[in-house]
Amino acid sequence: MLSFRTRGYNGYGVKYSPFFDNKLAVATAANYGLVGNGKLFILGIDNAGNIHQENSWETQDGLFDVAWSELNENQVVVASGDGLVKMFDLKVGQFPVMNFKEHQREVFSVSWNLVDKVNFVTLSWDGTIKVWSPNRQDSLVTLSPDHAAQSSSSVDAVAAAGGRNLAPPMSHKNQQPGVSTAHCIYNASFSPHSPLTIISCSGASHVNVWDIRAPKPLQLDFVAHGGLECLSCDWNKYKPTIIATGGTDKSVRVWDLRMIALIDLPTPNSLLPAYHTRGPTPLNEFLGHDFAVRKVTWSPHSGKELMSVSYDMTARVWIDQSDERARFLNNATSGCRGVMRNHREFVIGCDYSLWGDPGWAATTGWDEMVYVWDSKRLQR
Amino acid sequence: MDRLNQLAGQLSPSSKQALLQKNPDDVVIVGAYRTAMTKGGRGGFKDVGSDWILTKFLEAFLKKTGVDPTLIEDVAVGNVLNRAAGASEHRGACLAAGIPNSAAFYAVNRQCSSGLMAVSDIANKIKCGEIDCGIGAGVESMSANYGPQSIPKVDPELQENEQMAKCLIPMGITNENVAEKYSIPRAKQDAFAAESYRKAEHAVSLGLFKSEILPIEAYTREDDDDDDEGSGEIKKSIVDTDEGPRKGVTAESLGKLRPAFKPDGVTHAGNASQVSDGAAAVLLMRRSLAEKHGYPIQGKFVMCSSVGVPPEIMGIGPAVAIPSVLKKTGLTVSDVDVFEVNEAFAAQCLYSAETCNIPSDKLNINGGAIALGHPLGCTGARQYATILPLLKKGQIGLTSMCIGTGMGAASILIRE
Numbered sequence: 001m002l003s004f005r006t007r008g009y010n011g012y013g014v015k016y017s018p019f020f021d022n023k024l025a026v027a028t029a030a031n032y033g034l035v036g037n038g039k040l041f042i043l044g045i046d047n048a049g050n051i052h053q054e055n056s057w058e059t060q061d062g063l064f065d066v067a068w069s070e071l072n073e074n075q076v077v078v079a080s081g082d083g084l085v086k087m088f089d090l091k092v093g094q095f096p097v098m099n100f101k102e103h104q105r106e107v108f109s110v111s112w113n114l115v116d117k118v119n120f121v122t123l124s125w126d127g128t129i130k131v132w133s134p135n136r137q138d139s140l141v142t143l144s145p146d147h148a149a150q151s152s153s154s155v156d157a158v159a160a161a162g163g164r165n166l167a168p169p170m171s172h173k174n175q176q177p178g179v180s181t182a183h184c185i186y187n188a189s190f191s192p193h194s195p196l197t198i199i200s201c202s203g204a205s206h207v208n209v210w211d212i213r214a215p216k217p218l219q220l221d222f223v224a225h226g227g228l229e230c231l232s233c234d235w236n237k238y239k240p241t242i243i244a245t246g247g248t249d250k251s252v253r254v255w256d257l258r259m260i261a262l263i264d265l266p267t268p269n270s271l272l273p274a275y276h277t278r279g280p281t282p283l284n285e286f287l288g289h290d291f292a293v294r295k296v297t298w299s300p301h302s303g304k305e306l307m308s309v310s311y312d313m314t315a316r317v318w319i320d321q322s323d324e325r326a327r328f329l330n331n332a333t334s335g336c337r338g339v340m341r342n343h344r345e346f347v348i349g350c351d352y353s354l355w356g357d358p359g360w361a362a363t364t365g366w367d368e369m370v371y372v373w374d375s376k377r378l379q380r
Numbered sequence: 381m382d383r384l385n386q387l388a389g390q391l392s393p394s395s396k397q398a399l400l401q402k403n404p405d406d407v408v409i410v411g412a413y414r415t416a417m418t419k420g421g422r423g424g425f426k427d428v429g430s431d432w433i434l435t436k437f438l439e440a441f442l443k444k445t446g447v448d449p450t451l452i453e454d455v456a457v458g459n460v461l462n463r464a465a466g467a468s469e470h471r472g473a474c475l476a477a478g479i480p481n482s483a484a485f486y487a488v489n490r491q492c493s494s495g496l497m498a499v500s501d502i503a504n505k506i507k508c509g510e511i512d513c514g515i516g517a518g519v520e521s522m523s524a525n526y527g528p529q530s531i532p533k534v535d536p537e538l539q540e541n542e543q544m545a546k547c548l549i550p551m552g553i554t555n556e557n558v559a560e561k562y563s564i565p566r567a568k569q570d571a572f573a574a575e576s577y578r579k580a581e582h583a584v585s586l587g588l589f590k591s592e593i594l595p596i597e598a599y600t601r602e603d604d605d606d607d608d609e610g611s612g613e614i615k616k617s618i619v620d621t622d623e624g625p626r627k628g629v630t631a632e633s634l635g636k637l638r639p640a641f642k643p644d645g646v647t648h649a650g651n652a653s654q655v656s657d658g659a660a661a662v663l664l665m666r667r668s669l670a671e672k673h674g675y676p677i678q679g680k681f682v683m684c685s686s687v688g689v690p691p692e693i694m695g696i697g698p699a700v701a702i703p704s705v706l707k708k709t710g711l712t713v714s715d716v717d718v719f720e721v722n723e724a725f726a727a728q729c730l731y732s733a734e735t736c737n738i739p740s741d742k743l744n745i746n747g748g749a750i751a752l753g754h755p756l757g758c759t760g761a762r763q764y765a766t767i768l769p770l771l772k773k774g775q776i777g778l779t780s781m782c783i784g785t786g787m788g789a790a791s792i793l794i795r796e
């Protein structure tokens with residue numbers, strides 16, 4: 001296991017370069033991201049297994065996520081707490097090469113389009129998701145789950161029919177005293193199979209599927225974690241309709257989007273289709289984390305392996321055998337593959353190595369540590 | 381600091397947030413109403429039985445809720461004192477009130493919680509898919525049935541059995557036990573009772589109960605007495621006002637009353653619940669059905685929990701039942717906005733509220749059974765009629781009561 005200390009900065013996001021097998025970008029924030037500066041680290045791993053800092057930039061506010069450009073091996077985009085999205089170039093010192101300034105609140109996640117590679121998606125606690133081109137100052141598309149749910153045809157019909165219950169189905173919006181996180185979007189990413197499809201998840205427990213070509217881009221909307229916040233979502237790299245989500249209910253859930261009813265099905269009388277009385281059921285569920293699951297990531301090397309990191313200070317690797325052939329099998333190879341317990345604080349970010357030996361992963365967290373480790377060698 | 385609060389929320393997600401979700405398979409309350417509570421033996425219902433009260437009340441209830449009676453699949457009616465808990469005459473009352481005979485009926489008797497058990501049983505039937513719509517109700521005519529005949533018959537040999545004997549202790553004595561064991565002074569009880577009277581009288585004078593009371597017709601016999609039954613003239617009236625609350629009750633005036641159960645006791649007519657007649661009902665449905673038919677949803681039934689306690693101090697029931705239902709729902713006392721804890725006796729209610737740390741400004745806001753009356757089988761359903769108007773949208777309510785022979789029950793609902 002290799003490690004690097006991001007001294008004075010608590011880790012939030014870590015990503016392997018899509019061009020080099022030994023390069024990592026780490027987004028960090030001082031004072032646990034609550035207040036203060038941020039710092040982007042570019043780390044290199046040498047042949048002796050030592051991690052060294054190749055580059056770094058400080059920013060005005062904490063950095064919450066990072067994504068490598070899929071077009072240019074030197075470019076990295078970071079999500080900042082002051083609402084800015086910044087692009088840095090490894091060959092250009094000191095200052096970002098681009099600032100994208102549209103979000104009103106903390107930008108919480110950024111993710112590059114893996115298929116057509118020309119754009120990336122960011123999202124913010126202001127309740128919007130934005131798609132950007134690295135060459136343009138202004139965003140290409142803005143998606144807003146609250147707005148989309150309000151104006152979807154089915155809800156209009158209900159409003160016209162009875163004038164009651166304008167809120168999106170099963171939302172707890174405006175009902176929670178104190179800080180409402182219902183509008184906060186926590187994670188969004190482009191499908192690795194389609195260049196125009198995005199999934200996102202929110203504090204209202206909703207998972208949304210978007211098609212950015214469509215006049216009404218919201219394609220699917222469902223409650224994934226029983227009303228509790230959904231903090232992370234990721235596409236399976238091998239099965240185009242399979243996603244995983246993690247939430248404050250401590251579970252990791254695997255969904256097949258084909259098994260969830262379309263939003264257009266509800267009738268004016270009932271906000272949900274009649275047969276849909278218990279909400280969608282996940283294809284698979286992994287329990288084991290003791291606190292909220294902060295991030296889930298599918299392996300780039302296997303359609304069955306995924307990793308989750310949590311406030312319980314662990315990273316866990318899971319084997320999902322909920323595919324068609326394994327549905328009726330009950331063998332010992334499924335479930336929790338291993339638990340990584342080296343972190344001494346919340347684990348916030350994780351990524352699988354794409355070019356390295358399958359199974360290698362990197363994690364970072366509030367203990368100012370980046371660990372690079374082999375998930376195949378984990379103890380159960 | 382938003383970032384910190386957000387993180388705190390993620391680390392200890394509150395169950396409240398999940399409970400406030402609206403799901404199509406929720407059990408929702410479409411209507412909860414009651415009759416006025418009248419004085420036992422002297423009040424507006426003194427000459428009509430529980431069958432009459434229930435018939436007239438259910439008629440008014442069906443009219444008020446506007447529910448299609450053919451949707452009703454089951455009716456549970458709580459009752460304590462009638463023979464066989466009113467299994468025959470209350471079925472008759474349902475049919476006479478206009479509920480079709482295709483709806484099933486059953487009588488429930490878990491003492492003072494019978495009304496709540498009826499509501500919770502119907503809700504659970506909906507929850508598990510047995511039915512889609514039902515009524516949980518309670519009715520009691522203490523005028524007709526309260527008295528020596530309600531003392532249970534026990535085999536003389538078993539009467540010596542310690543456990544059996546504990547279940548035969550009069551309720552007043554169990555309260556003396558609670559007051560003595562937990563050192564609750566009479567002055568404190570009288571102050572609590574006077575406050576109940578003040579709140580109830582205030583609510584009656586402002587007409588705050590009007591929205592929950594359905595006026596029904598009843599008759600009384602003039603100059604009626606036991607020796608010469610039926611001699612009097614029959615007088616019809618509309619009963620629409622609680623008779624229990626009275627003006628000018630103070631802790632001092634209650635302090636003058638003589639103990640009722642033992643010479644050196646603390647329990648008396650003024651700090652115990654009143655002997656009353658009345659009925660109440662709650663119309664429950666699956667949310668998807670209510671939305672399909674466009675019935676207005678008043679609230680959501682969340683959960684009910686019943687527990688056992690030692691029979692000789694049965695009054696502590698709520699002190700065990702309330703933590704139990706809170707634990708099962710994952711809520712805390714501070715999540716609940718209004719508590720309706722039945723005032724069987726001032727001492728037991730005080731003890732229960734203090735044990736659970738219930739703030740007094742959230743407890744029995746418009747008075748309780750000391751002022752309003754406690755028609756045994758009706759009370760559990762009556763609390764639903766009373767608590768719903770006290771809650772604002774999105775607020776959580778809790779109802780609870782102690783139960784004779786040593787039990788407690790508590791339930792959680794959410795106003796929508």
